[in-house]
Amino acid sequence: MFKSYETELAGRKLVIETGKLAGLANGSVLVKYGDTVVMVNVTASKEPKEGIDFFPLSVDFEEKMYSVGKIPGSYTKREGKPSDKAILVSRAIDRPLRPLFPKDFRNDVVVVATVLSVEQDNSPEVAAMIGASAALSISDIPFGGPTAAVNVGLVNGEIIINPTEEQRKISDLNLTVAGTAEKIAMIEAGANEVPNDVMLEAIKKGHEEIKKLCAFIQKMKDEIGKPKFEYKSFAVDPDLYDYIERNFSEDMKDAVQEVDKDTRDNNVSELTEKIEEDIAERLSEDEFEERKQEIGEAIYKLEKKCVRDMILYEHKRVDGRALDEIRPLSCEVGLLPRVHGSALFTRGQTQVMSVVTLGMKSEEQELDGIDTETAKRYMHQYNFPPYSVGEARTSRGPGRREVGHGALAEKALVPVIPSVEDFPYSIRVVSEVLSSNGSTSQASICGSTLALMDAGVPIKRPVAGISTGLVTNPDNPDDYVMLTDIQGLEDFFGDMDFKVGGTEKGITAIQVDIKIDGLSYEIIKEAFERTKTARQYILDNIMKPVISEPREQISKYAPHIITTQINVDKIKDVIGKGGETINKIIEETGVKIDIEDDGQVFIYSSDEEMAEKALGIIEDIARVIEVGEIYYGTVVRTTSFGAFIDLGGGKEGLVHISKISKEHVRNVNDYVKVGDKVPVKVIEIDDQGRINLTMKDLVEEQN
Numbered sequence: 001m002f003k004s005y006e007t008e009l010a011g012r013k014l015v016i017e018t019g020k021l022a023g024l025a026n027g028s029v030l031v032k033y034g035d036t037v038v039m040v041n042v043t044a045s046k047e048p049k050e051g052i053d054f055f056p057l058s059v060d061f062e063e064k065m066y067s068v069g070k071i072p073g074s075y076t077k078r079e080g081k082p083s084d085k086a087i088l089v090s091r092a093i094d095r096p097l098r099p100l101f102p103k104d105f106r107n108d109v110v111v112v113a114t115v116l117s118v119e120q121d122n123s124p125e126v127a128a129m130i131g132a133s134a135a136l137s138i139s140d141i142p143f144g145g146p147t148a149a150v151n152v153g154l155v156n157g158e159i160i161i162n163p164t165e166e167q168r169k170i171s172d173l174n175l176t177v178a179g180t181a182e183k184i185a186m187i188e189a190g191a192n193e194v195p196n197d198v199m200l201e202a203i204k205k206g207h208e209e210i211k212k213l214c215a216f217i218q219k220m221k222d223e224i225g226k227p228k229f230e231y232k233s234f235a236v237d238p239d240l241y242d243y244i245e246r247n248f249s250e251d252m253k254d255a256v257q258e259v260d261k262d263t264r265d266n267n268v269s270e271l272t273e274k275i276e277e278d279i280a281e282r283l284s285e286d287e288f289e290e291r292k293q294e295i296g297e298a299i300y301k302l303e304k305k306c307v308r309d310m311i312l313y314e315h316k317r318v319d320g321r322a323l324d325e326i327r328p329l330s331c332e333v334g335l336l337p338r339v340h341g342s343a344l345f346t347r348g349q350t351q352v353m354s355v356v357t358l359g360m361k362s363e364e365q366e367l368d369g370i371d372t373e374t375a376k377r378y379m380h381q382y383n384f385p386p387y388s389v390g391e392a393r394t395s396r397g398p399g400r401r402e403v404g405h406g407a408l409a410e411k412a413l414v415p416v417i418p419s420v421e422d423f424p425y426s427i428r429v430v431s432e433v434l435s436s437n438g439s440t441s442q443a444s445i446c447g448s449t450l451a452l453m454d455a456g457v458p459i460k461r462p463v464a465g466i467s468t469g470l471v472t473n474p475d476n477p478d479d480y481v482m483l484t485d486i487q488g489l490e491d492f493f494g495d496m497d498f499k500v501g502g503t504e505k506g507i508t509a510i511q512v513d514i515k516i517d518g519l520s521y522e523i524i525k526e527a528f529e530r531t532k533t534a535r536q537y538i539l540d541n542i543m544k545p546v547i548s549e550p551r552e553q554i555s556k557y558a559p560h561i562i563t564t565q566i567n568v569d570k571i572k573d574v575i576g577k578g579g580e581t582i583n584k585i586i587e588e589t590g591v592k593i594d595i596e597d598d599g600q601v602f603i604y605s606s607d608e609e610m611a612e613k614a615l616g617i618i619e620d621i622a623r624v625i626e627v628g629e630i631y632y633g634t635v636v637r638t639t640s641f642g643a644f645i646d647l648g649g650g651k652e653g654l655v656h657i658s659k660i661s662k663e664h665v666r667n668v669n670d671y672v673k674v675g676d677k678v679p680v681k682v683i684e685i686d687d688q689g690r691i692n693l694t695m696k697d698l699v700e701e702q703n
Contacts, residue, residue: 002017002020003017003018004016005216009161010162012034012162014033014130015033016134017029017032018030018224025041025042025135026042026044026139026141027138027139029131031131031134033127034121036118038115038128038131040113040134041112042110044108044109045108047107047232048231053297055101055103055109056108057110059090061082061086061093061125061128062112063079063083063115063369064114064370067116067118070370072368073368083368086369087400088404088407089128091400092125094111095185096129096133096178096186097147099185099516099517100143100517101142101144102142102144102233109141111135118370120165122162123151124370126150126151129147129149129178130213133148138220138224140226141229142228142229142231145180146181146218146221147179147185147214148179149178150206150209151174151175152202152203152206153167153168153175154171154198155171156170159202159205161209172191173189173199174191175191175202175510176188177206179214179518180210180214180517181211181214183518184512184518184520185517185518187510187512187524188510188511188512190412192415192506193415193503193505193507194506194507195507196506196525196528198506203521204521236294236297237294240279243279244279245302245305248274249302249305249306252302255267256306256307257316258319261487275295275299276295279295307489308494311471311490312473312479317483318489318490319487323481323482323483324484325484326485326534327350327485327487328347328348329345329538330346331345331543333450333454333546333547339356339357339555339557340356340357340455341356341452341453341454342356343447343450343451345444345446345450346443348437349437350433350438351434351435352431352432352433352440352447353431353434354447354448354450354451355430356428356429356455356457357427359426359427359428360592360602360604361377361594364377364379364426365377378410378426378427378429379429380413380429380444380448381429381430381431382402382430382433382441383395383431384405384433388433406431409429409509411508411509412445412508413429413445413459413463413501415508416462417452418459424561424563427452427457429451438467439486439491439499441465442465445465445509446463446465446542449462450543450547454551455550455554455555456558460503461504462539463508464501464502464538465501466484466531466535467491468485468527468530468531469482469483469490469491469496470498470523471494471495472495472516482523482527494515496512496516498512498524498531499511500532504536504539558606559604559605559606562611562612562614563600563601563603564600564603565599565600567624570622571599574618574621575595581621588617589611591604591605592604592605603615603618623647625685626682627682627683629681630680630681630698631647631680633653633678633693634675634677635673635675635678636652636674638672639668642654642657643660643668645680645693651691653691653692654693655693655694655695659683659692659695659696659697660696672695678695681693681695681698
C-alpha cells in the first residue's frame with residue numbers, strides 16, 4: 001500500500017514514500033529532498049550465514065551518473081566499480097546502523113541506496129542515511145533504530161544545518177553526524193582548524209535535527225512497520241561460557257597482560273589449546289567438532305570480558321600503561337634518497353612510512369562523480385599490506401577500509417596544504433603501514449605531516465592524530481573509562497574508536513566508530529579534551545624536534561617550477577596547431593608545461609637553464625606588441641627601403657630607412673646586417689596589423 005510522509009529539514013521539504021517501488025524487498029523507501037531523490041532497499045537472507053562469528057551487513061551507495069545528467073566517462077559508458085566517494089558514503093551509512101542489530105544475529109543484511117536524481121543543494125548522502133534507517137525501521141528485519149543523520153557547516157562563524165552548495169564552498173566545517181533520539185552514533189568531519197567547543201556545539205545542533213527526524217521515522221514505523229521476523233540466535237551457550245569463565249578467567253587475565261602483541265597472541269593461543277583440550281575430554285569427538293566454533297567464540301568472549309573488566313574496574317591496561325598514557329613514540333625524516341619527501345612514524349608496534357611525490361598541476365586526480373568536484377590536487381592514499389599484521393597472504397589492492405583511512409588522513413591535512421597560487425604542484429602522499437597494532441590512520445597523519453615538511457611543501461602548520469577508546473559498564477552507561485591512544489586489542493574489545501586529527505589551533509578531521517548504541521555529549525567533550533592534550537604532546541615533543549618547519553628548498557629530484565602569465569588570447573599561439581608549437585618547445589628544452597585557461601603557465605624542469613629558455617620562448621610567442629614599447633629584435637632581412645626586425649612570437653616590424661639613424665642613410669646594410677640584435681621602438685601599428693619601428697628616435701631619446 002502506497003504511503004507518503006512529509007516533514008521539513010533545514011527549511012526544505014523532505015518526503016519519504018513507500019509501497020510503490022521494489023515490492024519484493026524486505027523494506028523499501030523513496031526519499032525526496034528537494035529535487036534530490038534516493039531509493040533505499042533493504043533485504044535479509046532467510047537463513048543465517050554459517051561459519052562466521054560476526055554480523056554480515058553490507059551497504060552499497062550507488063552513484064548513478066544519470067542522476068546529474070552525465071554519461072559515464074569509462075570506455076563501456078556505464079557505471080563501474082564504486083568511486084572512493086561512494087565507498088566513504090557506504091561506510092558512513094553502515095556505522096550508525098551496525099550497533100543497533102542484535103549481537104547474536106547472523107543473517108545477511110544488504111542495504112542498497114541508489115541515487116536517482118541530484119540537486120546539489122540537497123545532499124544525496126544525507127538522504128541515503130535517513131532512507132536506510134527508514135527502510136530498516138519499517139521492514140521485518142530485526143533492527144533497534146531509528147537513526148537519522150544531517151550535515152553541518154560553519155559559515156562565517158554560524159553553524160548551518162545541511163548547507164547549500166554555495167555555503168559548502170566557504171564553510172570551515174564539513175560535519176556529518178548521525179544518531180538516535182538519545183545519543184550520537186557516528187561523527188565524520190573535515191574542518192579548517194575548528195576549536196573543540198565550536199565542534200561540540202555543531203554536533204549538538206545537528207543532534208537537535210536528528211531527534212526530530214527520528215520521531216518522524218518512528219511515526220512511520222508505528223503506523224506501517226512490519227513485525228520483526230524471528231531468527232536463529234548465535235549467542236554462546238551460557239553453560240559452556242560459565243564453565244570456561246569459572247575455570248580459566250585467571251589464566252586469561254595473565255595471558256593478555258603483555259606489552260608485546262606477538263607474545264600476547266601466543267599466550268592466548270596456548271591458553272585456547274589448553275581450554276579446547278579440557279573441553280574435548282568432556283565431549284565426544286563428534287560433539288567437540290560440531291561445537292568447535294562455539295567453543296572458540298566462548299573463549300573470545302572470555303578474553304574480551306577479562307580485558308574490559310581490567311580496564312573498567314581495575315583501571316589496568318594490558319600493556320601496563322596509564323589510562324591517558326601514549327605508547328612510546330619516535331619519528332624520522334629523509335629515509336629514501338630519491339623520493340621527494342619521506343618520513344617514518346612509530347607508535348608502539350604501529351609503524352607507518354609516508355612518501356611524498358610532487359607533480360605537475362595537470363597530474364591532479366580527475367573525478368567522475370555525481371557532485372561538482374571534478375579534480376583533486378592533493379591525494380592521500382593508504383596501504384595496509386598483510387605482512388603488517390604478520391599474515392602470509394598476497395595483497396589484493398585497497399579495500400573499503402584502506403579507502404576510508406586514506407580519506408581520513410587526507411581530510412586532516414587538506415586544511416594546511418598551500419594554495420595552488422603559493423605552491424603550484426599536485427601532491428600525492430602514500431602511507432605504507434609496515435606494522436599494525438592499532439591507530440594506523442593516526443600514525444599516517446603524523447608521518448605524512450613530517451614527509452610533507454621533508455619535501456619542502458610549505459604547509460601552514462604541522463598536524464597530528466590520536467585516537468581515544470572507551471569501555472562502558474553495560475548495566476550503567478554513565479559508568480565508563482576512557483583510554484588515550486588505543487592499541488588493536490582495546491579497539492577490538494572496546495566500545496569506541498574516536499579518531500581526531502588537528503593542529504595546535506584546532507581540529508581538522510574526525511572519525512568515530514562505536515559498538516554501543518551511542519555516545520553522550522559528556523563522552524564526546526572528554527574525547528575532544530583528551531585528544532587535544534595528546535595531539536599537542538606529539539607535536540611539541542616528538543615531531544617538532546625532528547623537523548619543526550618545511551625545508552626551504554624542495555628535493556633536487558622534484559620538478560622545479562617557473563610560472564608566468566600570458567594573455568588568454570595568446571594561449572592558442574603558444575600551443576600551436578595540433579600542439580605543434582608547445583611540443584616543439586618541450587622537445588627543444590626537455591621541460592613539462594601546463595597552461596591554465598586563465599593564461600597561467602607552469603614550466604616544470606629539474607634543469608633551471610632549460611626552464612628559463614622555455615620561459616623566454618613562451619614569453620616571446622605571447623608578447624603583445626604595443627605602441628611606445630621598446631623591444632630587442634633580430635634583423636631578419638634588409639631591403640633598399642629598410643630592415644625587417646623579428647620581435648619574437650612570429651611578429652615582424654619594419655624600420656624604414658628614414659628611421660634607422662639621425663644621419664642620412666644611403667645603404668641599409670651600412671648600419672644593420674641580418675642576424676644583428678638591435679633595440680627598436682614601436683611607433684605605429686596600422687589597421688592591417690603592420691608594425692612600424694624606429695631606431696633613430698630611440699637613439700635620440702637615449703641621448
